[in-house]
Amino acid sequence: MSTLTNLLLKNQSQKKEGFFNSKLSKTIVLGVAITCLGKFEAKAQFTLTGQIRERVEMRAGQGTLQQDGDKAALFTSQRTRLSAGYTGYRFKIYTSLQDVRVWGQDASTINRTTTEANNGILLHEAWAEISLIDTLSTIQNLSIKAGRQEIAYDDQKVLGSLDWLQQGRRHDAIVFKYANKGWIADVGAAFNQNKELNTGTIYNGTNSAYGAGTNGIGTMYKSFQYAYIGKKFFFGDLSFLFFKDDFNKYTNVTSGTPAVTTKVNGEGVWSRNTTGIYYNVNATRKLNFMGSFYHQGGHDKDGRSLSANMASITSTYQVGRKLFIGPGVDYLSGDDGTKAVTATSDNNRFDPLYGTPHKFWGSMDYFYAANGFGKQGLLNYFFKIKYNAKDNLSFNLDIHGFESANKISNGAGGKLNSYLGTEVDLTVRYNLTKIINFEAGYSIMKATNAMASTAVKNIANADLTPQFAYVMLNIKPNFLAKK
Template sequence: MKKLFPGGIMLLLCCTCWLLPAHAQFSLSAQLRTRTELRDGQGAPLPEGTSPAVFTSQRTRLSAGFTASRIRLGLAIQDVRVWGQDASTINRTTTANNNGLMLHEAWAEVLLTDTASARRRLLLKIGRQELLYDDSRLLGNLDWLQQARRHDALVLKYEQDAWMLHAGGAFNQNKEGAAGTVYDPTPPGNYPGNTNGGRNYKSLQFLYAGRKLHNGNVSFLFLADQFSRSYTDTVDNTPVTKWEDATRNRMTTGLYFNNTFRRVTLTAAGYYQFGKNVEGRNLSATLLSAAVQYACSKAFSIGAGADYTSGGGSGNTSHAFDPLYGTPHKFWGNMDYFYVASGFGNRGLQDYYLGAKLKAGSKWLLTAAAHEFFSASTLPSIDGRTTPSRRFGTEADLTAVFSLTPMIAFEGGYSYFRSTESLTSVGVKNISNPDHSSNWAYLMVSIKPSWLFK
């Protein structure tokens, strides 16, 4: 059987290629990505005397693509697990909520316009897919997370020369129903509904308009997402959350700019969020971002930037900005203290950072960054009189990537966070007797073979 299995795979692939219509192509790729981590205060400081965590997680992904006249198909199946979570002799003891085998992508993209028109294209992409726009700050695939992020959505795309206009939407339900559209946004198991620790949306709509520049792009985004309303009922003297058909509507809109002028790359973004948040409070929040990168040479560059997300609130109005469905790990420090599953009290964030990047030869890439974090709003008093400092702490990140071949890469990193009493206070992370020196280190191996059949 061991000798026949590889031969069977090759026979299947050969038959598939033989059956392809003219001018069609089939692609197949795989990824095996293991990541060993030492977490000694990753996400939030640990209490004094707590032992650090050490584990290895693994993503195994198989992707296939098919392209023919006026159609593209994409499929990605992945399994995400921690080494040792399953019994080695039988899988019936595996906890259902830990089952990491899932369909990550399954979509079709259809060209609706005449194939003779190369300048203008109208496309429809439907199915399970990644939504990835601009720098992934608000809409990204969150690839750092082993399970990544995807949406069950429909996207209509109009593209002409350097311009693009995309309109998309999604509508979630737990199962097929005979009546009503009640949606329970609570995911199974001990997992947050989204990266920021909130609920899954019931529905989502967005409009994206962008234009390519000489060495960058400028874009406009309007996104609305709706969340199920709820109330608390009592069942057998136990409080139970009940979900309703009605929803609360949140809207986010703004501009993004990125372009390179000789050796200088400028990036800026501004977004405003309004409507209702998931708790039903009025929402008025902002995100502002600016960064500059200077290429000292082809191999070495340095940069600096600042991010601001509003927080806090007054009365029935919240000023806490939610960065939607982006990739926080890319922006607010590698240790994921902010806008990830571990919350920080909706206080908002000021992040001032410096960074450097060195491409040493054709195989090495080294990066370093330093962040100084502050609250964007006043923190609650500790003893009724003393107002804590807004300073949250300092983080330093070091990362090294070695590409052995185009298909094989090794990556390692180390981060250190020195937190303040303000960060661990009751109104923010709420950690008793915290260790203010936190560490995180990882080693990742990524193997990505690919094949193309025409």
């Protein structure tokens, strides 16, 4: 009897234990599922940000000299951006819708006349990035990024977002990206067309309303290919860039009476190659050196053989906790201004590609910006001072001495003094909050007659003391941030 009872009790115990084991197993499985789902949801992240940037500018010779007696210009421009991004498993997408306009350029009610020439609404960025590795990979990043995007590297001297310009700069491109253990390697390409075509690949690069001009050359590239390799070391950063941009070939055709010469695009491209290195080295805890060297070869947008160079070095020394000072120099080669330029002569003028001229060659944008300044190249001697008065308040003072890198013709067989002018730029930045920022700047230049000459700015009876001032409000909210 006791044996039978023991067997029954043992059987019931096993059933009960099995019941609890089964329940525990289900609970564990459910918990793991919830955890995995939670991790997946954590990886899927949506962002929504905006920007309102309003800038009031007073221009009395900004960009180019004005004539004596000309009145100063005053206007307000505004950039409005709405940007959305989503990060999911092995992909990212991002879009940025932008509107840029000057206050008052549109009628307030009817007869709205905004055109492409007046900036207006633009899709600034729209790209997708796909990861080629899973989350278990030991490689930090291996991905493909395709679509409209900003392309910026290092100090943005030759490739940058040009954020000072309200429109900014973007490219329609595809980029293969690699990053691991301090190494970065990107390979990118672009191929532009004006519209859908059934035959041929002829591209009219002068009709692109936004960002067409490369530092004033007035022609958009037809295509580009580039490779960038960078490495972070304990003492700083080193990088290498190879960039080839291609321009549609053309011929000049003369016809009619009176004779009229027109530019006719054809098949094929002229290719420009830019190769160079960048460095950012901490010599000591308080002393930093940053610079670059680039060489350009191949052919320019007009088919002329190209051989040009750029070299730059900037030093920064920290004096105490708040003060930073340092001299520097930029050299960009140019043509001999006393010699005639023909279709067969070499081009020695370095073009800093798709960089950020406003950041390096003076706030008044006399050099390598929208307005040309001749073909003699540039020497820029500068001394910079930065003082951080508080965590949210800083002052910058930049002093530039500008000189032609080559001879300047006086138009009568002789040459002019190569010194172009001295510019002083003062900038004040104040962060009211992490979202709201104020900035104000004032610039003045003492220009020379060489700057006003036919070979450089070509302004008769010029005011040789141009000035520029601005006040800017920048608000960048994150609409999904927790309060």
